[in-house]
Amino acid sequence: xxxxxxxxxxxxxxxxxxxxxxxxxxxxxxxxxxxxxxxxxxxxxxxxxxxxxxxxxxxxxxxxxxxxxxxxxxxxxxxxxxxxxxxxxxxxxxxxxxxxxxxxxxxxxxxxxxxxxxxxxxxxxxxxxxxxxxxxxxxxxxxxxxxxxxxxxxxxxxxxxxxxxxxxxxxxxxxxxxxxxxxxxxxxxxxxxxxxxxxxxxxxxxxxxxxxxxxxxxxxxxxxxxxxxxxxxxxxxxxxxxxxxxxxxxxxxxxxxxxxxxxxxxxxxxxxxxxxxxxxxxxxxxxxxxxxxxxxxxxxxxxxxxxxxxxxxxxxxxxxxxxxxxxxxxxxxxxxxxxxxxxxxxxxxxxxxxxxxxxxxxxxxxxxxxxxxxxxxxxxxxxxxxxxxxx
Amino acid sequence: xxxxxxxxxxxxxxxxxxxxxxxxxxxxxxxxxxxxxxxxxxxxxxxxxxxxxxxxxxxxxxxxxxxxxxxxxxxxxxxxxxxxxxxxxxxxxxxxxxxxxxxxxxxxxxxxxxxxxxxxxxxxxxxxxxxxxxxxxxxxxxxxxxxxxxxxxxxxxxxxxxxxxxxxxxxxxxxxxxxxxxxxxxxxxxxxxxxxxxxxxxxxxxxxxxxxxxxxxxxxxxxxxxxxxxxxxxxxxxxxxxxxxxxxxxxxxxxxxxxxxxxxxxxxxxxxxxxxxxxxxxxxxxxxxxxxx
Numbered sequence: 001x002x003x004x005x006x007x008x009x010x011x012x013x014x015x016x017x018x019x020x021x022x023x024x025x026x027x028x029x030x031x032x033x034x035x036x037x038x039x040x041x042x043x044x045x046x047x048x049x050x051x052x053x054x055x056x057x058x059x060x061x062x063x064x065x066x067x068x069x070x071x072x073x074x075x076x077x078x079x080x081x082x083x084x085x086x087x088x089x090x091x092x093x094x095x096x097x098x099x100x101x102x103x104x105x106x107x108x109x110x111x112x113x114x115x116x117x118x119x120x121x122x123x124x125x126x127x128x129x130x131x132x133x134x135x136x137x138x139x140x141x142x143x144x145x146x147x148x149x150x151x152x153x154x155x156x157x158x159x160x161x162x163x164x165x166x167x168x169x170x171x172x173x174x175x176x177x178x179x180x181x182x183x184x185x186x187x188x189x190x191x192x193x194x195x196x197x198x199x200x201x202x203x204x205x206x207x208x209x210x211x212x213x214x215x216x217x218x219x220x221x222x223x224x225x226x227x228x229x230x231x232x233x234x235x236x237x238x239x240x241x242x243x244x245x246x247x248x249x250x251x252x253x254x255x256x257x258x259x260x261x262x263x264x265x266x267x268x269x270x271x272x273x274x275x276x277x278x279x280x281x282x283x284x285x286x287x288x289x290x291x292x293x294x295x296x297x298x299x300x301x302x303x304x305x306x307x308x309x310x311x312x313x314x315x316x317x318x319x320x321x322x323x324x325x326x327x328x329x330x331x332x333x334x335x336x337x338x339x340x341x342x343x344x345x346x347x348x349x350x351x352x353x354x355x356x357x358x359x360x361x362x363x364x365x366x367x368x369x370x371x372x373x374x375x376x377x378x379x380x381x382x383x384x385x386x387x388x389x390x391x
Numbered sequence: 392x393x394x395x396x397x398x399x400x401x402x403x404x405x406x407x408x409x410x411x412x413x414x415x416x417x418x419x420x421x422x423x424x425x426x427x428x429x430x431x432x433x434x435x436x437x438x439x440x441x442x443x444x445x446x447x448x449x450x451x452x453x454x455x456x457x458x459x460x461x462x463x464x465x466x467x468x469x470x471x472x473x474x475x476x477x478x479x480x481x482x483x484x485x486x487x488x489x490x491x492x493x494x495x496x497x498x499x500x501x502x503x504x505x506x507x508x509x510x511x512x513x514x515x516x517x518x519x520x521x522x523x524x525x526x527x528x529x530x531x532x533x534x535x536x537x538x539x540x541x542x543x544x545x546x547x548x549x550x551x552x553x554x555x556x557x558x559x560x561x562x563x564x565x566x567x568x569x570x571x572x573x574x575x576x577x578x579x580x581x582x583x584x585x586x587x588x589x590x591x592x593x594x595x596x597x598x599x600x601x602x603x604x605x606x607x608x609x610x611x612x613x614x615x616x617x618x619x620x621x622x623x624x625x626x627x628x629x630x631x632x633x634x635x636x637x638x639x640x641x642x643x644x645x646x647x648x649x650x651x652x653x654x655x656x657x658x659x660x661x662x663x664x665x666x667x668x669x670x671x672x673x674x675x676x677x678x679x680x681x682x683x684x
Contacts, residue, residue, distance in 0.1 A: 183654045211654045215613055218603040221400040222648040229393050242508045246605045249510075253519065253530040274445050275510035 035083025037107055038339040042083050043068070043327060044103035045320075046113030046123060048091035053116050056316045060115050060137050061086040062309050063317030066301065067324035077331050080338050082324075083107075089114055093122035100126050109342050110349065112137065112323045115316065120144040131343040133350055135326060137319035140187075145372025149350050152374050153319045153326065153362065155288065157187055160263055161194030161238065163378050164286045169202030171380070171391075173284070174234030174259060176207045178227035180220065180247065182239050183211035191238035191263055207232050212243075220247045224256055234259040241269035248279040263378075264288060264315060270386065277386040284391070286378040288362035289318040292388040293379065298361055315362070322360035329356045396527050397649040398642060403533035405641020406540040407602060410595040411618030412625065412633035413543060414588040420628035421564045421584045424482065427489040428469060430615015431496035432589050436462045436596025437606050438504055441511055451514035458593040466589025467582055475578065493612070500608035511604035514597060532602040539598060543591065544634045551630070556583055564628070617644075617660075624664055626677025635675055 035042055045064055047057035068084040071077060085106055087099035096119030100111070111127055111134045114120040120139035127134040128147040136144050137153045145152055155163065168174060177199065181192035192209070199206045207230035210223040224247065227235050235251075235258050237244050244266055251257070262269075264287035269280055291302050291312050301321060305313040327349075333356050334348035358366045363376030380391040411433060418426045439461040443454035473492050477485045517531030551557040559580045562570040571577050599614060600606055617640060625636025640660060647659040667675065 213654060213657070215657055216644075216648075218605065218613070219400070219404050219645070222397060222645050223653060225393065225396055225400075226649065242605060242607070245508070245510055246603060249604050253528070253532070255519070255521070255528045273507060273509040274441070274512060276512075 035081070035107065040081050040083045041077060041331065041338050042085075042107040042109045043324070044100075044106070044108035044111050044113070045084065045086035046089050046096055046099045046103070046111065046119065047086065047115035048119075049086070049088040051090040051092075053091040055314075056138065057088070057091070057115050059314050059316040060113075060320040062305065063313060063320035064112055064137075064324050066304055066308070067321045071324065071328060077328050078335070078337075089119045091116050091119065093118045095119070096123050097126060104130070108132075109338070109345050110327055111135070112320065112327065114139065117141045117144060120150075121146075124150045131346040133327070133330070133346050133353070135323045137323045138316050142373075148370065148372070149346060151326075151353055151368050151372045153323050153360075153366075154315075154374070155376075155378075156373055157190030158194035159373060160286075160378070161191035161196075162198040163376070164191070164236070164238075164261075164263060165195045165198035165202050167286055167378060167380060168234070168236075168261065169199075169204055172203070173261070174204050174232075176230070176232045177204050177234045177236055178208040178210070178230060178232035178258075179206060179236045180210050180212070180223045180227070180239070181237075182213065182217070182243065184213040184215075185239075187265065188239050192236075195236060195238065204234075217243050218246065220250050221254065223247075224251050224254060227258070228254070228256050232258055234261055237262045237266065240265040241267070241272065245269055245272050245275050245279075248283070249276075252279055259284065261286065267315070270383070270388075277383070280383045281386075283383045285381050285383075285388070287315075287381075288376070288378055289315045290379065290381055290388055293381065294390055297359075301361055318361040322358070322362050322366075325360055326353075326356070326358050326366070329358050393649070397645050399527075399529055399533060401642035401645030402638055403530075403536055403602065403641070404645060405621075405638035406536040407595060407599050407614065407637075408618045408621045408640050409540050409634045409637025410536075410543060410591060410598065411614055412622040412637045413547065413630065414591045414595070415619050415622040416625075416627055416630065416633040417547070417584055417591075418588045419622070421560050422474070422581050423564075424474065424485045425489060425619070426474075426585075426588070427486070427615070427619075428492035428496060429588065429592055430611035430613075430618070431493050431500075432462050432465060432469075432592040432611070433596040433599060433615065434500060434606075434608060434611030435465060435496060436593035437511065437600040437610060438500060438509075439593070440514060440597050440600070441509055441606055444514060445509075445512055451516070454514060455594070455597055458597060459590050462589040462593035462596070463586045466585040466592070470582055470585040475581075478581075497608045497612070504608065506608065509606040511600040511606045513601040513604060515601045530602075532598070536598045536602060539594065540634060540637075543594070544630060547587075547630050556580070560584060620661070620664055623674055624667060626674030628678070629674070629676045632674060632676035639675075 047060045048054050049057045068082050072081050087103055089096035089099045096114050100123050111132055114123050115138050117139050120136045121143045124147050128149050134150045140154050140156055142156055179192050182188040196206050196209055208226050210226055261284040266285050267287055270277055330349045330352040334352035336345045336348045353368045354370050366374055366376040368374055381388040382391050414429050436458045439458040440454045443449045443457040444451055469492055473488050515532045515535045517535055519531055520529040559575045562575055563577055563580045567577055621636040621640040622633050625632030643663055644656050644660050648656040
């Protein structure tokens with residue numbers, strides 16, 4: 001009896017894995033648009049459509065799809081339409097390389113991807129061999145752009161810190177700044193370290209720099225008290241919004257009311273269930289993308305995204321949307337045509353990347369270093385009456 | 392002025408640890424087991440008050456009552472289902488079960504309430520005390536937490552010393568078999584211990600979430616571990632020891648954050664614990680237990 005059961009289970013397992021393979025194969029052609037070789041630009045995308053990071057991958061897929069459809073409707077790039085296909089990498093390096101090979105068989109000439117760091121690094125080793133232009137919307141590690149053919153849309157973590165310091169200095173928001181960051185989180189400490197280093201060149205002074213860890217992330221009274229004693233008129237919080245909501249509450253309890261300022265991890269603070277949003281009044285966010293921003297570009301994108309995918313787009317969707325327009329700008333600059341070989345297109349586009357300037361959802365006047373990192377100024381919004389308001 | 396305010400926030404943090412530590416210490420003293428799910432009962436208490444007050448709109452007093460009832464029931468049920476069948480087996484089995492219950496509660500909360508943080512509306516309605524022209528502010532939550540801690544310690548000590556059930560608890564903790572021979576209902580006494588411990592967890596949950604108003608399914612786990620440390624620090628099994636251990640732990644944590652390093656505060660706390668245990672292995676107020684051969 002037991003044998004029969006295990007035989008049945010083994011068969012069921014085999015059948016399930018076969019079906020899984022089948023559907024993966026079948027899915028390959030699903031999202032691709034019709035394209036004719038030589039008359040259409042073939043842009044491929046790679047990212048996690050399933051698995052732990054699927055919310056990021058799906059946002060990238062959808063955001064890029066909107067940009068592709070807009071461009072095709074408006075007549076394409078220099079009259080050539082775009083064919084777009086997106087492949088799942090489940091957030092793993094091996095699957096990303098498989099996805100890359102599948103896309104190459106499909107005819108891909110330019111790659112928009114991958115979404116998370118490890119797959120991006122793995123695919124970059126392949127694209128550099130093939131001389132293909134690779135633009136990652138969201139891989140924020142410096143490893144993602146270690147080769148000359150790879151470029152980023154998002155900030156690297158240190159760059160976000162540097163740009164935030166520059167913005168605060170240029171706008172004259174504060175004289176004495178205290179920093180409270182999470183030393184057990186690479187995102188937070190990456191921004192904080194670069195911010196503090198850049199502050200030397202800025203007209204403000206860092207008066208205190210205090211850390212906490214994931215294990216001590218409930219009581220911030222000591223850090224706040226030290227900021228207060230140091231006379232800080234601004235507290236910079238390069239941390240996620242959950243901890244920030246506690247800091248705001250505890251500062252209020254202490255009767256301490258400096259200017260608070262956060263990075264893109266702060267986006268979401270108004271959405272904390274039952275949070276007293278009056279505590280966040282006056283909070284400044286320096287972030288590349290905010291869905292509530294009032295400019296026309298953002299509003300059109302957000303309403304289109306909501307209509308088609310029934311949710312508010314996050315920063316990943318905006319990064320991907322920009323990535324497609326960056327590719328368009330580079331193609332126009334280099335004046336390449338789809339009948340050229342992938343390597344010819346790649347070489348011309350890589351040279352063009354350092355010459356173009358793009359206004360997008362995630363920044364105005366974006367330019368690129370030959371090293372692949374982006375130069376852009378974060379947008380600043382202030383929370384007024386419980387809503388974001390551009391500054 | 393700075394020192395004073397660090398000290399006060401340390402005592403406030405320590406009082407929360409102390410109330411949680413009382414739950415550990417009572418259960419350990421009587422049932423001789425480490426209830427690692429205690430921190431998560433606190434989290435359930437927090438969600439119970441949150442649901443009652445912020446979602447259902449009940450007044451805070453009723454909300455606290457709801458939390459106490461929910462946690463007490465939960466504590467008794469956990470004891471009945473998870474721990475009682477294992478009584479008399481190896482202590483390791485019970486320990487592992489307690490860790491299992493802890494994960495179960497966290498995941499159940501994750502399923503019911505989601506992973507997003509909920510901002511807890513403080514149920515303490517005491518205005519803050521402003522001293523020295525506002526440079527030193529003691530929040531209402533701090534004062535209530537410290538007061539509650541003192542009241543609970545005195546109340547529990549009296550309960551154990553002067554009531555019949557309290558004396559039964561002492562007897563069970565002294566020698567379970569002998570107590571049973573003397574006609575004490577051991578199972579009933581242990582169930583009562585869990586009920587009291589869990590009711591304390593509810594109160595700790597309310598105070599913890601009022602002082603640090605961020606509620607997630609993992610809210611209770613770190614304070615739970617710290618409070619367990621506090622209980623060992625003060626001498627596990629001793630009621631005043633839990634209070635002293637808790638407050639010392641909170642003060643050391645905050646002062647090392649303020650004057651040594653905000654990153655290394657936990658390391659310093661545990662280093663102090665190691666030194667104390669080297670000098671006095673049973674903790675500050677722990678009794679020396681002579682093993683029977």
